[in-house]
Amino acid sequence: MGENGPVATRILTVEDDERIRTSVKLALEDEGWRVTEAGTGEEAITAFAEEAADVVLIDIMLPGMDGFEVCRSIRRQSDVPIVMVTARADTHDVVAGLEAGADDYLTKPFAPKELSARIRALLRRARPVVSGNPKLIFGSLEVIPQEGVVTMNGQPVHLTKTEFRLLVELANHPGTVFSREELLDKVWSHGVDGDSRLVDVHVRRLRTKVESDPANPQHVVTVRGLGYKLQP
Amino acid sequence: MTLVLSVALGLLTVTITQQTLVNQREESISGRAVGNAAIVDAALGSSTDTQAVLSSLSDAGKASVVSVGQDGRPVSVSVDQRFGVDVLPRQLKDQVVDVRNPAIMRFELDGQTLVAVGVPLGTAASGYFEIYRLDDITTGLRSLIVSLAVATFLTTVAAGVLGYWASGLTLRPLARISEAAEAVAVGQLDTRIDERDYASDRDLAPLAMNFNAMVDALQERIDRDTRFASDVSHELRSPLTTLNASIHVLVNNRDEMPERAQHALDLLDADVDRFTQLVEDLLEISRFDAGAVRFEPEELAIVPLVHATVANLGYPHVEVESDTELDQLVISCDKRRLVRILANFLHNADRYADGPTRVWIERHDPDPFNPFDELTVRIGVEDSGPGVPLDERERIFDRFNRGDQGGSRGADIGVGLGLALAAEHASLQGGRVWVEDRTDGGEGACFVVELPFVDLEDVLISDDLAAATPEATGMLTLTGEHAIITPHEASPGGTA
Numbered sequence: 001m002g003e004n005g006p007v008a009t010r011i012l013t014v015e016d017d018e019r020i021r022t023s024v025k026l027a028l029e030d031e032g033w034r035v036t037e038a039g040t041g042e043e044a045i046t047a048f049a050e051e052a053a054d055v056v057l058i059d060i061m062l063p064g065m066d067g068f069e070v071c072r073s074i075r076r077q078s079d080v081p082i083v084m085v086t087a088r089a090d091t092h093d094v095v096a097g098l099e100a101g102a103d104d105y106l107t108k109p110f111a112p113k114e115l116s117a118r119i120r121a122l123l124r125r126a127r128p129v130v131s132g133n134p135k136l137i138f139g140s141l142e143v144i145p146q147e148g149v150v151t152m153n154g155q156p157v158h159l160t161k162t163e164f165r166l167l168v169e170l171a172n173h174p175g176t177v178f179s180r181e182e183l184l185d186k187v188w189s190h191g192v193d194g195d196s197r198l199v200d201v202h203v204r205r206l207r208t209k210v211e212s213d214p215a216n217p218q219h220v221v222t223v224r225g226l227g228y229k230l231q232p
Numbered sequence: 233m234t235l236v237l238s239v240a241l242g243l244l245t246v247t248i249t250q251q252t253l254v255n256q257r258e259e260s261i262s263g264r265a266v267g268n269a270a271i272v273d274a275a276l277g278s279s280t281d282t283q284a285v286l287s288s289l290s291d292a293g294k295a296s297v298v299s300v301g302q303d304g305r306p307v308s309v310s311v312d313q314r315f316g317v318d319v320l321p322r323q324l325k326d327q328v329v330d331v332r333n334p335a336i337m338r339f340e341l342d343g344q345t346l347v348a349v350g351v352p353l354g355t356a357a358s359g360y361f362e363i364y365r366l367d368d369i370t371t372g373l374r375s376l377i378v379s380l381a382v383a384t385f386l387t388t389v390a391a392g393v394l395g396y397w398a399s400g401l402t403l404r405p406l407a408r409i410s411e412a413a414e415a416v417a418v419g420q421l422d423t424r425i426d427e428r429d430y431a432s433d434r435d436l437a438p439l440a441m442n443f444n445a446m447v448d449a450l451q452e453r454i455d456r457d458t459r460f461a462s463d464v465s466h467e468l469r470s471p472l473t474t475l476n477a478s479i480h481v482l483v484n485n486r487d488e489m490p491e492r493a494q495h496a497l498d499l500l501d502a503d504v505d506r507f508t509q510l511v512e513d514l515l516e517i518s519r520f521d522a523g524a525v526r527f528e529p530e531e532l533a534i535v536p537l538v539h540a541t542v543a544n545l546g547y548p549h550v551e552v553e554s555d556t557e558l559d560q561l562v563i564s565c566d567k568r569r570l571v572r573i574l575a576n577f578l579h580n581a582d583r584y585a586d587g588p589t590r591v592w593i594e595r596h597d598p599d600p601f602n603p604f605d606e607l608t609v610r611i612g613v614e615d616s617g618p619g620v621p622l623d624e625r626e627r628i629f630d631r632f633n634r635g636d637q638g639g640s641r642g643a644d645i646g647v648g649l650g651l652a653l654a655a656e657h658a659s660l661q662g663g664r665v666w667v668e669d670r671t672d673g674g675e676g677a678c679f680v681v682e683l684p685f686v687d688l689e690d691v692l693i694s695d696d697l698a699a700a701t702p703e704a705t706g707m708l709t710l711t712g713e714h715a716i717i718t719p720h721e722a723s724p725g726g727t728a
Contacts, residue, residue, distance in 0.1 A: 017470055023477035030484045061466065087466040091528060109472035109508055112480040179533065181540060192540035193571040196530055225531040225562040 008034040009123065012053035014044040014070060015085070016062050020108075024057075027112035033119070041065030045073055052078060055119050058102070060086045060093055068100040075101030079160040081122035085110070091197070098201035103162040104188060105195075121189035122162065136171045138230065141210055141219050143171045152210055162187065163206050166199075167230075170220065174232035177223045203228055238384040246377050253369050254338075261364055262336050262349050269351035269360035320348055320361060328352050328359035338366070345370055405429065405436050409443055419523065421451040457522040465515045472511060475504050513649040517631070520656045527660050529564045535593055537567065538611060541574050542591055550578075554593035561595070563609055565683050569657035573665065576650040577613035577679040585617020585676060592671070596682070607685040608663070616676040620667045628667065629655045654681070 011033045015021040018039070025035045036053060038044035041062050048056065056074055060067035071082055084097035084105040097105050104118050136143040142151045145168045150157040159167065166187050170178060178186075184194035187202075203222075207214040221231050319341055327335040328350030336349045345366040350359050408425065415423040424447065430440040479501050486494055519525050536559075539552050581588040592612045598605040620628060632648040651665075658665045663683040670678045 017474075019474045020470060020477070023474045023481070027477040027480045030481050087469045088462060091526065108469040109476045112477050179536070180530075181537070191544040192537060193544065193568065193575075196567060226533070 008032065009054045009119075010034045010036060010051070011055045011057060011119065012036045012038060012044060012047060013057040014038045014041065014062065014067070015057075015059040016040065017059075020059075024112070024115075028116070031112060031116040033116075041067070041070040041073075044070050048074055048078075053080060055122060056080055056082045057115075058082060058084055060084055060097060068096055071097065071100040071102055075160070079158070081119070081161055083115070083118060083122070094195065094197055095201060098198065099205075101160070101205075103160065104198065117189065124165070124189075136174075138171070138174065138219055138232065140212075143167060145171075150210065152212075157209050159206070159209060163202060163209070166202050167206060167210070167220075170228065170230035174230045177226045177229045179227040183227065199228070238388050242377075242380040242384045245380060246373065249376060250369070250373050253372070254366065257364075257366065257369060258336055258338075258347060261347060261362065262334070265349035265360070265362045266334065266351055268362065269353065272360050273353045319346070319363065320350075324348055324350055324361075325359070328361070405433065405440075409436075409439065412443065412447075416447055416450070421447065421454065423447060454523055458519075458524040461515065461518045461522050461524060464518070468511050468515070472504075472508055476508065479504055510649070513653055516653055517649060517656065520653075520660075525656075525660060528566050528568070529661065530567055531562050531564055532567055532570075533560065533562050534565075534609060534611075535559050535561065537570070538574065538591065538593055541571050542578065542588075545575050545578055547578055547588055550588050550591055552591045552593070555595070558593060558595060558609075561609070563683060563685060565663075566657075566661050569661060570681070570683070573654045573657050573681050574611065574613065576654045577681070580650060580679065581613060581615035581617070581677075585615030587615065588613050589616050589676065590614045595685070608682045609685050610680055610682045612671065612678045612680045614670050614676055614678045616674065619669065619675060619677045625667050629665065658683070 011028060013021060013024055013028070013035060015024065015037075016039055021037050021039065025037055028035050036047055036051070038047050042065055044056075044058070045065075047053075058067045058070050062070065065073075067084060067086075071084065074080065074082065081104075082102045084094075084100075084102040085108060086093045086097065086105060087108045094105055103122050106115060106118065134144060134146055136145070140153045144150075148164060150159055150164065150167065166183065169183065169186050180196040180199040181192055181194070183199045184190040184192075184196070188194060188198060190198070203220055204214075207217050207220055210219055211217045219231055221229060223229055321337060321339050324335055324337045324339075327333055329352065332352040334349075334351045336347065338345060338347045340346070346363055347366055348361055348363045350361045352359050408429075412423050412425050424444050425440045427437070427440050427444065430437045479497070482489075482497050483501060486497060489497065535552075535554050538554075542548075542550050542552055578588050591614070594610050594612075596608045596610050598607050629651045631652040655665050658681050661683060663681060665679065665681045667677050667679050670676045
């Protein structure tokens with residue numbers, strides 16, 4: 001136990017069903033994580049304010065404040081990785097969850113091992129720069145992977161960890177087209193059956209932050225039928 | 233039809249009119265000519281001044297000519313200088329002067345229609361002739377023809393327009409209802425008819441109202457089914473989540489358990505997996521039944537996807553064959569559903585044969601003699617098992633049909649919904665699935681999924697959805713992202 005670091009990584013799970021909450025807590029603790037529970041959205045916000053977690057697990061269907069709202073609220077104050085848990089794999093729930101700021105999602109019932117793998121992938125640091133150049137410059141956009149800093153026209157841009165990893169992945173090989181599957185593998189460690197919507201919504205989120213006109217992107221461009229690339 | 237009828241009627245009118253007018257004219261001319269001839273005959277006996285005699289005649293016609301021939305008397309005196317004896321047809325002169333019969337004759341002269349009347353005079357070999365022009369009748373007839381033609385044309389057009397308008401007035405509302413019914417049939421359940429348009433029609437107003445009520449009921453029913461499926465889904469998934477998480481804890485601590493408990497745990501673990509799969513499949517198929525599934529196409533390079541799927545699902549040793557020309561092939565399909573189909577085929581081969589032996593991808597070019605044959609992409613999964621007998625080949629895609637192997641289940645058991653779901657997943661994206669003999673003729677089955685080949689150029693191209701502004705994301709929520717383009721060139725896999 002506790003193999004996930006010298007100080008165990010803390011996971012905040014927000015779930016209204018007590019049996020699910022308890023069993024997931026037991027399973028995650030078995031995987032070596034430290035778990036804090038919250039039964040409602042309001043409780044989760046309070047708990048997060050008291051002690052910031054390293055990863056937040058949010059069930060979408062919550063009484064009162066729903067999962068999307070909790071997600072947005074936490075996202076406003078932190079770039080912590082967030083995993084949404086849904087009982088439905090409907091496009092609506094998935095995309096709405098990702099739009100609200102979630103980094104990944106899981107459908108109930110999930111295997112605790114799978115959840116653990118997702119969490120580990122989200123906690124990974126961005127890959128080291130391959131070019132050796134600590135600063136990657138694309139016109140008005142600058143990326144310093146080692147320091148986790150991105151600036152647009154000299155102004156710092158705030159990215160979530162996953163958005164940042166996605167950007168660095170593309171920026172490490174400017175001009176190279178990455179398929180959605182490749183990006184799912186590199187950024188999320190998902191297999192081929194991973195959900196391409198993760199990539200698409202994250203690209204969209206990224207564009208709203210690093211493009212002066214997100215509808216007409218100059219940096220993160222779509223290559224039709226193939227995927228995405230960073231325009232050198 | 234209307235036009236033909238009008239023209240025919242017009243022609244008939246013209247002909248009858250012409251006939252009547254000419255007959256009337258000829259009657260009056262011959263009556264007068266006979267009268268004049270009698271006067272001339274009498275006068276010629278006493279006077280030699282032909283000109284004076286002629287002047288005294290009733291001269292209603294346009295021109296009249298007296299010809300007295302062959303006995304030395306004046307041959308021709310004409311009131312109208314244009315016509316003389318010389319214009320008279322020989323036939324007429326013979327008839328009157330020689331045969332001594334009164335006669336009337338119509339003839340053409342320099343493009344004019346003339347009518348001549350001849351009456352034999354008392355003296356031998358002489359006759360009295362009057363010549364009239366029928367131009368006024370011809371002109372009158374011509375203007376009549378023109379008026380009739382114009383009237384015919386106008387009437388026809390007016391009748392056509394009126395007919396179209398009148399029939400449209402009756403049929404257009406029905407056509408609209410028919411269109412609405414078609415829209416509902418293809419799933420546009422928000423289709424309604426504007427009842428106000430029908431309020432004035434006693435017959436159609438109830439139809440419109442009932443139609444809307446029917447669609448309301450249908451939509452409500454589908455919504456209810458979908459909601460029910462969703463609720464059931466939630467209710468089933470919640471305890472399964474607890475089960476999965478708890479068993480995970482037990483399995484992690486298996487070593488600390490007595491042997492009997494370990495055995496029980498293994499059974500529990502396997503059956504919870506099986507149960508989970510069953511619930512997933514049932515929920516999936518109920519979504520199909522409730523009409524709650526949505527085709528979410530994306531552009532996929534099919535060959536790398538199949539390679540990765542086969543390897544990822546635990547068959548890295550299985551060979552995936554395809555022509556190199558297909559390596560760059562990108563089709564528009566629903567990735568999740570395609571992966572589910574392939575997973576099902578592969579697991580099926582595991583359960584009923586000794587695992588998949590070979591996977592192939594090929595482009596199927598349409599048979600030029602079969603108009604229904606289309607360009608498609610086919611993916612086959614082959615095994616070396618006993619194969620599927622001909623009479624089972626359709627039935628195995630039915631729900632809960634396990635084929636002949638149903639009775640001889642081993643420890644690894646399937647549920648019997650997988651192939652039925654594969655068929656649903658395929659048909660949702662315009663494709664199909666079937667089972668056939670192995671292509672190399674060896675013993676075993678080959679499960680094939682066929683997907684329509686959608687060329688990128690043909691795919692509905694919306695805006696770059698990933699670039700959509702947050703306000704526009706409502707659309708993305710519904711459609712998923714597909715058919716993305718940017719004007720930038722593609723450089724597949726290469727580094728720039």
